[in-house]
Amino acid sequence: MPKCPKCDTVVEKGLAQCPGCGAKFRQKTAAAKEPAEEIEDFADDDDELEDDRPARSKKASRSRKGGKSNSSSSTILIVIACLGVVSVCFCVPILIALLLPAVQQARDAARTTQSSNNLKQIGLGAHNFHDTYNQFPPIGVPTPSKAAVMNPGDIPQSFFVDILPYLDQAAVNGQIQRGQPWNSPVNKPAMATLIPVYLHAAVSAAPMNAEGYAVAHYATNGKAISNFMTVGIRDITDGTSNTMMAGTLNDGFKPWGDPTNHRDPSTGFGGGPASFGAPNRRIAQILMFDGSVRRVGITLAPDICSKLADPRDGQVLGDF
Numbered sequence: 001m002p003k004c005p006k007c008d009t010v011v012e013k014g015l016a017q018c019p020g021c022g023a024k025f026r027q028k029t030a031a032a033k034e035p036a037e038e039i040e041d042f043a044d045d046d047d048e049l050e051d052d053r054p055a056r057s058k059k060a061s062r063s064r065k066g067g068k069s070n071s072s073s074s075t076i077l078i079v080i081a082c083l084g085v086v087s088v089c090f091c092v093p094i095l096i097a098l099l100l101p102a103v104q105q106a107r108d109a110a111r112t113t114q115s116s117n118n119l120k121q122i123g124l125g126a127h128n129f130h131d132t133y134n135q136f137p138p139i140g141v142p143t144p145s146k147a148a149v150m151n152p153g154d155i156p157q158s159f160f161v162d163i164l165p166y167l168d169q170a171a172v173n174g175q176i177q178r179g180q181p182w183n184s185p186v187n188k189p190a191m192a193t194l195i196p197v198y199l200h201a202a203v204s205a206a207p208m209n210a211e212g213y214a215v216a217h218y219a220t221n222g223k224a225i226s227n228f229m230t231v232g233i234r235d236i237t238d239g240t241s242n243t244m245m246a247g248t249l250n251d252g253f254k255p256w257g258d259p260t261n262h263r264d265p266s267t268g269f270g271g272g273p274a275s276f277g278a279p280n281r282r283i284a285q286i287l288m289f290d291g292s293v294r295r296v297g298i299t300l301a302p303d304i305c306s307k308l309a310d311p312r313d314g315q316v317l318g319d320f
Contacts, residue, residue, distance in 0.1 A: 125166035137162030
């Protein structure tokens with residue numbers, strides 16, 4: 001028990017004044033203890049800081065490792081991208097080289113089909129004309145079995161002019177003055193009109209000639225239809241399926257209004273300004289008098305060419 005320093009009286013703990021002499025004591029307050037507690041708190045904080053150091057070191061280590069991993073991934077991605085670019089640069093030309101022939105073949109097939117349709121329309125127009133006039137065009141020229149028939153004042157026009165009304169080209173046909181030559185100035189606007197059925201898609205030449213007339217990429221068989229003669233079905237004694245009416249050209253195109261737009265099939269199908277030919281340089285197409293369309297090679301035998309040309313030679317055509 002504590003004692004009073006003056007009178008030596010025992011003083012209970014917690015009293016502020018001596019019961020014996022009345023001396024007053026100074027009380028120790030909590031503030032005096034705070035520095036120690038603060039010191040302890042600081043110590044604890046230091047301990048916590050010391051405890052955090054290993055963890056921070058680990059985190060820093062992980063961060064450094066993560067950085068290395070990210071760098072490696074970026075490098076791999078760059079390498080893959082470079083390989084992809086190199087592959088594209090080498091593979092694309094090869095693919096194009098492989099695909100181009102197939103694309104060209106498909107394009108040629110489509111053009112050949114379109115040309116076949118053109119020839120069939122020409123044949124249908126010619127047969128519709130025959131139903132009306134009992135002969136194939138042009139009107140105004142004789143056939144082997146009858147004399148020429150012509151409206152007074154008219155002059156003969158071309159085969160391709162006379163079938164215009166049967167090809168949905170009545171408007172163009174109505175502009176033609178049949179009493180005037182095809183190349184007269186009054187007929188120039190009509191003769192300068194492009195007729196899609198008379199054009200072959202594989203021909204790259206301009207569809208107009210130097211004088212401004214629209215051309216045809218087809219011509220008639222001059223041994224049967226020309227500017228001075230034509231035939232009727234009864235005149236084709238060799239058979240309509242064995243005689244050629246018209247065919248494709250690859251050079252020397254004449255205006256469709258020109259009555260001399262005909263050629264001799266007996267000269268072959270190798271092309272040029274005087275013969276029938278193949279616009280694609282491989283296969284020519286011919287229209288038979290029965291309306292069918294056939295494909296012939298540019299090296300077709302001369303005797304077959306002659307038999308196709310003459311409608312009344314009595315020769316057996318056979319297969320070709």
